[in-house]
Amino acid sequence: MSIQIENVTVAFQKGVKALDDISFTIPSGVYGLLGENGAGKTTLMRVLATLLGPDSGEVRMNDLLYRERNYPSIQKKIGYLPQELSLYPNLTVRECLEYLGAMSGIAEGECRKRIDYYLEKTSLEEHQKKKMKQLSGGMKRRVGLVQALLNEPEFLIVDEPTTGLDPEERIRIRNLLVEFAVGRTVLFSTHVVEDLAAACSQLSVLKKGKMLYSGSVSELLKLADGHAWICKTEEEQQVRLLEQKYHVSSKQILEDGMTIRVISPVKPEVPCSPAKVTLEDAYIYVSNF
Incomplete structure (x- = not known):
């Protein structure tokens, strides 16, 4: 059917x-x-x-x-x-x-x-x-x-x-x-x-x-491949910058700082590396870009 x-x-x-x-x-x-x-x-x-x-x-x-x-x-x-x-x-x-x-x-x-x-x-x-x-x-x-x-x-x-x-x-x-x-x-x-x-x-x-x-x-x-990023920082200012400019899907506090998962069509302006795309990432991407 x-x-x-x-x-x-x-x-x-x-x-x-x-x-x-x-x-x-x-x-x-x-x-x-x-x-x-x-x-x-x-x-x-x-x-x-x-x-x-x-x-x-x-x-x-x-x-x-x-x-x-x-x-x-x-x-x-x-x-x-x-x-x-x-x-x-x-x-x-x-x-x-x-x-x-x-x-x-x-x-x-x-x-x-x-x-x-x-x-x-x-x-x-x-x-x-x-x-x-x-x-x-x-x-x-x-x-x-x-x-x-x-x-x-x-x-x-x-x-x-x-x-x-x-x-x-x-x-x-x-x-x-x-x-x-x-x-x-x-x-x-x-x-x-x-x-x-x-x-x-x-x-x-x-x-x-x-x-x-x-x-x-x-x-x-x-569609979302290449648009998910993992950013790591110890600076609160960089965290605020990421939240203001990009779609942040998750944050994790570590002993030596914080990792932030970002969905963006361009590489964020902070140190980061590409992440494997999940369905949640893809949903956020098509919903916002």
Whole structure:
């Protein structure tokens, strides 16, 4: 399955464009959507989940055009984990998932099997008898992910699925999404670059509703190659100069001074050496140059 987005624009009050004439294709597998808060990621996902119609442009799921008359057919193929999800606070985890499975028309026996499988995959087995209102924010995100997976959708849309999770659980969720994406399409939206570096080979970068980049991770890294630098200094004045003139992505204090990682199209005016480009470096580069 592939999703084609063609010249899509969504405008809100006072002419502010949440999405500004964006075009790209989401192929099968895990596809990353990267951008800061307010970039337009959530608006795009709401369009793709049929919750919001674009003001102009078209979206297609394979050859099926996003139009209201086609929404019932499209919705059967979609699973969606929104950024904010309100589930039933007085139901237990299992009761909540069983109810949502029944609402989706999943046969009772099959629903139980899927719930058992995904509770194990998301480390929620021991919490299944807890009421939803007793769960931490990270646990609620995992229950939300399970509900999105229950109908085994052809197109899974997940908005910040690893929010509130510890490092080990983030890895488990990323791996689950990669496994699930075999033969399917998963749109993985986040502002955490590390998650996409571990899960995706292709992605898009949004900023203030504009599409800055769409393509492979390897090509994005090439764009930033030669523009990451490691600078070492003992002088506070040089640190301030670097922060004023360049994009500093990290600082590390050492016994004999400080190392500063700088993203710049030109070599900084302090002693420095080229650094191997990371996906975070490439994201900062395309977002600012």
